[in-house]
Amino acid sequence: MSLCFSAALLASFAYALPTKVKRADFSDFSPDGKYFPLKDGFPNPNNDQILTIQKQAAGTLPNGPPPATLSPEGIINLQLIALNELFEVAFFSELVYNVSNKLPGYDLGYGHEYVMDTLHSIVAQEELHALNANGALKLFQQTPIEPCRYSFPVTDFQSAISLAGTFTDVVLGTLQDVNQIFAKNGDFGLVRAISSVIGNEAEQEGFYRLVQNKRAAAQPFLTTAGRDFAFTAIQGFTVSGSCPNIDIIKLKTFKPLNVLSKDIKAQTQNIKFSFAKADAANDELKSLSLVWINGQNKPITTSLINPMVDGDTVKFEASLPYDEFLMNGLTISAVVKGSGPFASIDDVAKATILGPGLIEID
Ligand SMILES: *[C@@H]1O[C@H](CO)[C@@H](O)[C@H](O)[C@H]1NC(C)=O
Numbered sequence: 001m002s003l004c005f006s007a008a009l010l011a012s013f014a015y016a017l018p019t020k021v022k023r024a025d026f027s028d029f030s031p032d033g034k035y036f037p038l039k040d041g042f043p044n045p046n047n048d049q050i051l052t053i054q055k056q057a058a059g060t061l062p063n064g065p066p067p068a069t070l071s072p073e074g075i076i077n078l079q080l081i082a083l084n085e086l087f088e089v090a091f092f093s094e095l096v097y098n099v100s101n102k103l104p105g106y107d108l109g110y111g112h113e114y115v116m117d118t119l120h121s122i123v124a125q126e127e128l129h130a131l132n133a134n135g136a137l138k139l140f141q142q143t144p145i146e147p148c149r150y151s152f153p154v155t156d157f158q159s160a161i162s163l164a165g166t167f168t169d170v171v172l173g174t175l176q177d178v179n180q181i182f183a184k185n186g187d188f189g190l191v192r193a194i195s196s197v198i199g200n201e202a203e204q205e206g207f208y209r210l211v212q213n214k215r216a217a218a219q220p221f222l223t224t225a226g227r228d229f230a231f232t233a234i235q236g237f238t239v240s241g242s243c244p245n246i247d248i249i250k251l252k253t254f255k256p257l258n259v260l261s262k263d264i265k266a267q268t269q270n271i272k273f274s275f276a277k278a279d280a281a282n283d284e285l286k287s288l289s290l291v292w293i294n295g296q297n298k299p300i301t302t303s304l305i306n307p308m309v310d311g312d313t314v315k316f317e318a319s320l321p322y323d324e325f326l327m328n329g330l331t332i333s334a335v336v337k338g339s340g341p342f343a344s345i346d347d348v349a350k351a352t353i354l355g356p357g358l359i360e361i362d
Pocket of ligand 1: 091092094095098103152153154155156160
């Protein structure tokens with residue numbers, strides 16, 4: 001199908017009006033937030049099942065030899081990738097279920113076939129990413145990461161795709177960090193394969209953007225992210241206490257930072273935030289700053305405007321300097337101790353108390 005045709009097709013989805021159906025009617029896909037094992041055997045498919053997954057993914061697992069060594073930091077990289085890919089498989093499997101069963105809010109009408117075909121391949125590709133990361137951990141005598149129970153804050157196709165676009169952007173930033181850490185620790189033998197996954201996830205991102213009527217590529221240099229930010233963001237989708245062995249991943253979990261502003265436009269403006277009062281001591285408020293991370297630019301530090309305690313919640317605003325930095329695509333925000341300046345996102349992560357607040361512009 002020609003590009004123009006597919007773009008027009010996707011832009012002209014007809015959404016069926018939701019009919020009144022109780023949630024309970026559809027809870028058989030993920031009873032109690034439990035998604036695994038899938039019908040194809042994932043996360044522990046046998047050899048025949050792997051062949052089927054590879055067909056659906058339109059490609060195979062890498063079949064070259066693993067590198068001779070893996071650093072301790074490299075192990076954390078693979079653990080984080082496995083944790084993330086397991087979550088993605090859960091999400092996209094449920095999205096496929098919702099769309100194929102035309103649940104209320106998921107009836108695409110025209111365009112159904114193309115979307116189903118793409119989503120099916122995405123599920124299988126994410127499965128292979130997870131199997132590859134956990135497989136490498138096993139080769140190096142490390143415990144593979146086990147899936148959690150999950151809960152996703154979406155109930156229609158458009159919000160599901162918008163969420164997929166956001167967390168895929170976080171992955172696209174985090175794999176930059178993963179590659180840098182592999183390189184720094186002598187694990188250069190894994191950089192090429194991870195770079196190939198960055199490309200795959202970016203192709204997916206182009207699809208999510210097309211479906212949202214956004215131009216295909218967001219910005220010339222994609223926003224960087226750090227492992228601790230991704231680790232915290234993933235846990236926003238897990239049922240608390242349900243991850244069997246997340247404790248072995250030696251990364252930081254920050255306290256939540258909520259972005260209250262909605263439909264943020266491409267212009268300089270104040271953004272509204274909130275967080276739980278208990279997550280930052282009273283006397284700390286004056287010493288806190290808000291940091292913006294976008295593209296490959298140095299972190300931008302700004303002050304909290306009008307911080308106000310409202311019951312158990314602290315609310316404040318911060319100025320987003322869109323006009324100066326053209327902050328398209330993903331922006332990561334974090335509340336940090338002190339006022340910087342921070343040379344890189346690594347320094348921001350060290351000072352972060354609350355975050356990441358995720359913002360998408362365009
Ligand atoms: C699938 O639909 C159910 C029922 O509306 C919803 O709770 C769940 O979040 C949806 N999942 C995805 C990934 O869209």
